[in-house]
Amino acid sequence: MLDLTRAEIEAAVDLDRAFAALEDGFRAAAAGRVQMPPVGYLGFPAHNGDCHIKFGHIADDPIFVVKIATGFYENPAKGLPTTSGMMIALSAETGAVVAILRDEGWLTDLRTGLAGAIATRAGMRRDARMIGVVGAGTQARFQIRAAAHLLREREPRFAAWARSPERLEALRRDLAKGGIAVEPVDDLEALCAQSDALITTTPAAGPVIRDEWIGPGVHITALGADAPGKQELETALVARADIRIADSLEQSLDHGEFAPAAAGGLIGRSDCVELGAVLAGQAPARRSDRDITIADLTGLAVQDIAIARVVLDGITR
């Protein structure tokens, strides 16, 4: 049995293989080839914390994965990271534990970043280069690094806005160390006006991006809404989009970015497509350079399976 620390896991991940594995995973999910029961949930209101347990199996795969991911939102005040957790890979042939991945939540952050870049590449115009990022937390960093890698041949440029100028400056500095230039923008409406694509990474519980700020041809990848009550985009904007892409129709319409528009009767299941179907070429991500396209990512167990496989392949290669 493998027992991997975060450092060993980070060293084992090959980004190009990870992107390919995630795309395969999304396609398998859209094709109905993935067992993904509802996500398990425990709440710890006394400590403003929660735990999500995701588990699933891709048909014919030799392993399956159980992921435990915690978020305790008072941790930073105690000098501790907000998120933690681990993944366990088991044999789908004998049930034996194959590997413990003590990633402390890093693989979740990574696969979320990679999925954002995949959805952004799928939805943005061919000639688009200017990517605006909303938020300056951990996930903003993962999104920018992933997009810089996946879209490198298009030479993307990055700008970012955050509520806190200090956190925005810290984001700029962190990414500059890795050779990625990010232009800080102090006005969110201005960021929207100058961006071909937006990636939103906030935990907002109400619209951050106004409908009237978004012009024709823009693509938005929204990551923040992963639970009931969270929302980053004005409902009218979701309703007005020409194409809506969800990693999971079921999750997005129930508790993701598309939920308020669905609850209001403005959109239905048939007004959205799944990312896996887009990646399989079964549905267009955009039909014209003037389309507004929105991708909503709520997070799927198949992403955890895919990224765990990339780690295990990297270790045994």
Place this chain on the structure above:
Amino acid sequence: MLDLTRAEIEAAVDLDRAFAALEDGFRAAAAGRVQMPPVGYLGFPAHNGDCHIKFGHIADDPIFVVKIATGFYENPAKGLPTTSGMMIALSAETGAVVAILRDEGWLTDLRTGLAGAIATRAGMRRDARMIGVVGAGTQARFQIRAAAHLLREREPRFAAWARSPERLEALRRDLAKGGIAVEPVDDLEALCAQSDALITTTPAAGPVIRDEWIGPGVHITALGADAPGKQELETALVARADIRIADSLEQSLDHGEFAPAAAGGLIGRSDCVELGAVLAGQAPARRSDRDITIADLTGLAVQDIAIARVVLDGITR
């Protein structure tokens, strides 16, 4: 973070503390003080395997537990154990992983054995001594060892029946090594006739114990039915019992031993009591020496939490 092997875990368990922790856990569950979402399930029909993921938290406890338990029923033919898995204990205050318990399924077997003894002691007559065990697998061994310990002051005697005489003889030999005498009985009806209490441990998908074999005053603890389609006791016997005790009313009536009688409209929720309520003195386990009593155990996450705590207490004591 603790990382415990099966040998370390076995050495850390104190049986008396484990019985007490399990009883506390059942009482907490019956009192509604335990978060126990529905059990997660993955199926692997190509290899006759399954995986159950149980997770929960007892109110105010400093830790919570996620358990992964696999059963792959072709494994013995490959020279591998049928069951496997692990438990993960996490902080309910920070979400950090506190301990990995690589018990390979041993803690599940143990806590199931302990729960069986607790339910049997609760339901059997005060003067009962003869315990008949149905089945000769791993769980039959755990049940007998647990009952021999918990009921030691009553000087219980054990008899057993199994479909395979060879397996029955192996059971007798194994337990004799630990100083527990088990009388092999080659006829199941005879075993029922001579027993004050029965413990059934088979994976049967249809009735093994006939209604007419069970006389007044007998207690039965049924462990086998933990999934839809499994059944060890004739439905008429369940319907005829004077007292029905379930670890979880919801699980037992849905997919446990009480499910067929419930589905047939012969019993309802109000015809059963929960083991935790019995242990708390809120409901009787038997009202007379002529009552037929049946306890059905389907397995609860609170048992996993309780047994994990006993291990961690044993390690740090």
